[in-house]
Amino acid sequence: MRRFVLIAIPYLWLLALFLVPFFIVLKISLSDAAIARPPYIPQFDWAEGIWAFVRELDFENFIFLTEDALYWKAYLSSVKIALISTALTLLVGYPIAYGMARAPEEWRPTLMMLVILPFWTSFLIRVYAWMGILSNEGYLNQFLMWTGIISEPLIILNTPAAVYIGIVYTYLPFMILPIYAALDRLDGSLIEAAEDLGCSRAQAFWLVTIPLSRPGIIAGCFLVMIPVIGEFVIPSLLGGSGTLMIGKVLWEEFFSNRDWPVASAVAVVLLLILVIPIVLFQRNQQKQAEAEQ
Amino acid sequence: MIQFRNVTKRFGQFTAIDDLSIDIFEREFFALLGPSGCGKTTMMRMLAGFETPTEGVILLSGQDIDPIPPNKRAVNMMFQSYALFPHLSVWENIAFGLKRAKMPKQDLKERVEEMLRLTRLEQFAHRKPHQISGGQRQRVALARSLAKAPKLLLLDEPLGALDKKLRQDTQFELMDIQEKTGTTFVIVTHDQEEAMTVASRVAVMDHGRIVQADTPAKIYETPNSVYVADFIGDVNIIEGRATPNDGETYRIDWAEGQEPLTATSAHPFEKGQACHFAIRPEKVTISSERPADAANAVQGKVHDIAYLGNLSTYHVELANGTIMKAQSANTRRISRRSYTWEDPVWLSWTATAGVLLAD
Numbered sequence: 142m143r144r145f146v147l148i149a150i151p152y153l154w155l156l157a158l159f160l161v162p163f164f165i166v167l168k169i170s171l172s173d174a175a176i177a178r179p180p181y182i183p184q185f186d187w188a189e190g191i192w193a194f195v196r197e198l199d200f201e202n203f204i205f206l207t208e209d210a211l212y213w214k215a216y217l218s219s220v221k222i223a224l225i226s227t228a229l230t231l232l233v234g235y236p237i238a239y240g241m242a243r244a245p246e247e248w249r250p251t252l253m254m255l256v257i258l259p260f261w262t263s264f265l266i267r268v269y270a271w272m273g274i275l276s277n278e279g280y281l282n283q284f285l286m287w288t289g290i291i292s293e294p295l296i297i298l299n300t301p302a303a304v305y306i307g308i309v310y311t312y313l314p315f316m317i318l319p320i321y322a323a324l325d326r327l328d329g330s331l332i333e334a335a336e337d338l339g340c341s342r343a344q345a346f347w348l349v350t351i352p353l354s355r356p357g358i359i360a361g362c363f364l365v366m367i368p369v370i371g372e373f374v375i376p377s378l379l380g381g382s383g384t385l386m387i388g389k390v391l392w393e394e395f396f397s398n399r400d401w402p403v404a405s406a407v408a409v410v411l412l413l414i415l416v417i418p419i420v421l422f423q424r425n426q427q428k429q430a431e432a433e434q
Numbered sequence: 435m436i437q438f439r440n441v442t443k444r445f446g447q448f449t450a451i452d453d454l455s456i457d458i459f460e461r462e463f464f465a466l467l468g469p470s471g472c473g474k475t476t477m478m479r480m481l482a483g484f485e486t487p488t489e490g491v492i493l494l495s496g497q498d499i500d501p502i503p504p505n506k507r508a509v510n511m512m513f514q515s516y517a518l519f520p521h522l523s524v525w526e527n528i529a530f531g532l533k534r535a536k537m538p539k540q541d542l543k544e545r546v547e548e549m550l551r552l553t554r555l556e557q558f559a560h561r562k563p564h565q566i567s568g569g570q571r572q573r574v575a576l577a578r579s580l581a582k583a584p585k586l587l588l589l590d591e592p593l594g595a596l597d598k599k600l601r602q603d604t605q606f607e608l609m610d611i612q613e614k615t616g617t618t619f620v621i622v623t624h625d626q627e628e629a630m631t632v633a634s635r636v637a638v639m640d641h642g643r644i645v646q647a648d649t650p651a652k653i654y655e656t657p658n659s660v661y662v663a664d665f666i667g668d669v670n671i672i673e674g675r676a677t678p679n680d681g682e683t684y685r686i687d688w689a690e691g692q693e694p695l696t697a698t699s700a701h702p703f704e705k706g707q708a709c710h711f712a713i714r715p716e717k718v719t720i721s722s723e724r725p726a727d728a729a730n731a732v733q734g735k736v737h738d739i740a741y742l743g744n745l746s747t748y749h750v751e752l753a754n755g756t757i758m759k760a761q762s763a764n765t766r767r768i769s770r771r772s773y774t775w776e777d778p779v780w781l782s783w784t785a786t787a788g789v790l791l792a793d
Contacts (some may be wrong), residue, residue: 328515328517330513330514330515330517331517333482333484333504333511333513333517334511334513335519336483336503336504336505337482337483337510337511337579338505338531338534338578338579338582339531339534339535339582340534348530353520353521355521
């Protein structure tokens with residue numbers, strides 16, 4: 142009985158906070174838009190029963206998504222931005238994680254703290270701060286012009302570059318922490334063994350350190366990529382109108398157009414796209430757990 | 435083959451190796467034995483190239499190895515934790531060093547297979563290290579470190595993680611493999627029994643120095659110091675003052691009102707010099723009557739009996755309160771044991787049974 146309660150709690154949690162909202166969204170995505178409050182005509186009515194619903198069922202909102210190029214371009218662009226920024230975050234994050242794992246034992250808690258510290262400030266405020274840094278009259282341009290490296294201010298804000306900077310900055314801890322965890326567990330004698338068997342430092346890194354931190358790399362990449370695909374705040378604040386991302390489209394569809402059914406359809410398709418990396422991520426975690434037994 | 439010449443290694447203020455010189459010979463099975471922190475692992479890591487001496491030189495076949503990085507040394511190491519690569523199979527682990535040496539594929543395959551046969555791991559070749567037992571892992575580690583046919587193999591507490599029975603079997607296996615391959619083995623251990631079993635020569639270390647380096651038998655029978663006598667095996671140590679008799683025999687006055695002991699020593703003692711007389715428990719005979727012809731005999735009563743199955747160790751309390759241990763083989767069933775607690779007994783030994791050690 143107690144075991145049942147213990148198992149039931151997380152499932153109830155999932156049911157109440159994920160599954161039920163998802164079905165509401167799914168239901169809205171299958172209904173028709175209307176000028177009403179809420180702005181859709183429910184397709185499903187308890188009074189008429191399930192058969193009436195099935196008879197009336199159409200996927201017009203989903204079909205609409207395929208007809209307008211905006212949507213698939215936005216999905217594609219989101220995936221592209223997510224992939225590139227994940228790669229960039231990995232490039233920046235791995236050396237940091239490596240340095241942390243190699244740092245003297247007594248420094249590590251401090252370094253860990255420094256990685257987590259940005260979370261103490263609101264995410265939104267930090268993104269606004271980047272606007273102040275990257276704008277034409279921002280600190281970065283002021284500094285570069287003061288040093289004389291450039292004479293004209295660089296246009297960074299409202300370009301994809303600003304979005305990448307914002308994403309890498311925001312999601313860096315999610316990349317660093319799993320990689321650090323993997324590297325921290327790495328037995329130093331493995332590197333020594335590799336060197337003892339004839340590896341140079343670089344070979345030992347490539348043949349031992351990288352493969353053994355792979356679960357951390359994969360976990361970090363998924364932790365960054367999955368939320369970035371649906372990211373809304375960073376592209377809308379730093380990316381300007383030129384950056385097309387599905388999160389922004391979704392927001393506009395929902396709040397500007399008040400087309401809840403189409404917005405819901407966009408959300409459902411986004412979820413389907415995300416299911417693939419999430420399943421892969423889960424499999425990676427499971428494989429890692431098996432390997433550790 | 436290996437020569438340590440006045441090697442000193444310091445870590446900050448701490449001196450791990452203190453002005454140490456020793457030669458290790460070709461095809462030798464050499465054991466470094468000592469308590470933890472005595473510097474034995476540091477010595478091994480210097481041979482492997484992970485540490486460099488602060489002072490002095492280490493010569494391998496006459497060549498100073500200090501400038502040679504670990505990946506270029508003809509020395510391989512078997513790590514205490516085995517350090518098997520968890521992402522590679524047993525086969526790939528063994529092949530790892532050979533691949534780095536760019537061995538042709540066919541030779542590599544043969545060599546790995548040979549190593550697998552040597553360590554009886556053929557059927558586990560494609561398992562990952564976490565899928566095999568501790569004893570098998572230990573053999574993989576050994577195969578991997580032997581694969582490159584090093585001139586010198588270093589073994590860092592190789593059997594520490596194994597249970598006793600497996601450890602004993604593996605000790606003999608190690609000796610077999612050492613004989614078959616003809617490689618020089620240097621083993622680091624804190625287990626004196628292990629060192630005695632496998633090694634042809636044992637160096638007992640303490641505080642960064644080698645106290646004695648000799649064959650296991652000599653280390654055991656004629657330790658050169660109280661430290662070695664006490665570290666290796668069980669021993670009774672009696673403090674006293676030596677007085678030379680004729681020849682190499684000495685009289686030892688060790689307690690008020692007790693008969694002096696007689697012992698021989700190749701090492702000369704002056705009259706009245708403080709000495710320690712060390713004798714192994716198995717060389718002390720226990721009897722209920724005073725033996726007529728014994729050179730040394732002391733009386734006491736049985737204080738405790740440790741029954742070890744094949745042996746019994748009697749802790750005998752002498753008149754002045756000293757506890758002396760005597761060991762005898764249990765050739766008869768325990769119910770027919772001749773002595774029991776509180777029984778008065780005589781302990782006796784010959785003049786040559788023990789060793790006389792200076793302070």
